[in-house]
């Protein structure tokens with residue numbers, strides 16, 4: 090799995106071609122639909138995505154689009170999925186337990202945290218089903234956005250976040266269990282902060298929580314509640 094970033098100077102010519110290219114990359118087969126992102130700063134336009142084709146295919150595709158318009162080609166950088174985190178210290182613990190968190194769909198950062206040091210765990214150290222994970226992250230991001238921005242559906246969205254039996258939370262639990270099965274680390278899903286956990290018992294199955302470093306975990310359901318919300 091390779092993440093790519095295409096960088097364009099921000100001016101009128103490039104803006105048109107960049108937005109067209111963005112649409113083509115999304116509708117086509119070049120980028121996986123999940124994880125694609127376009128953003129801007131003062132000087133540049135960036136399109137990022139996870140490649141679903143060989144690098145050469147992307148290079149040919151992009152170059153031909155720019156040649157047609159007589160524009161210089163954009164810069165294309167192939168970056169690892171954790172590349173933006175290069176300066177962030179990553180977890181180096183051994184025998185760690187891992188927490189699956191709901192953020193970072195947009196940035197494509199690692200959604201795995203070490204339970205002990207709360208640093209990220211590199212994605213290449215955990216084996217996980219990529220489409221399932223990104224589908225769930227995307228769903229989570231959309232529901233959270235509805236909760237924040239929509240007066241009409243905010244109640245529905247809040248229930249998805251705050252109710253342990255919601256489809257969103259149950260999907261995350263299944264995902265954590267699945268990832269747990271394929272790794273020697275134990276994997277737990279960190280419940281959204283909207284979900285107010287009971288003090289001692291798992292909200293999903295009623296079993297008594299195990300306490301580890303300020304975390305309450307249920308080993309049956311692979312869920313984790315944190316104390317310091």
Ligand SMILES: [Zn+2]
Nearest residue numbers: 180182203206
């Ligand atoms: Zn750690």
Ligand SMILES: [Zn+2]
Nearest residue numbers: 291294307310
């Ligand atoms: Zn439980």
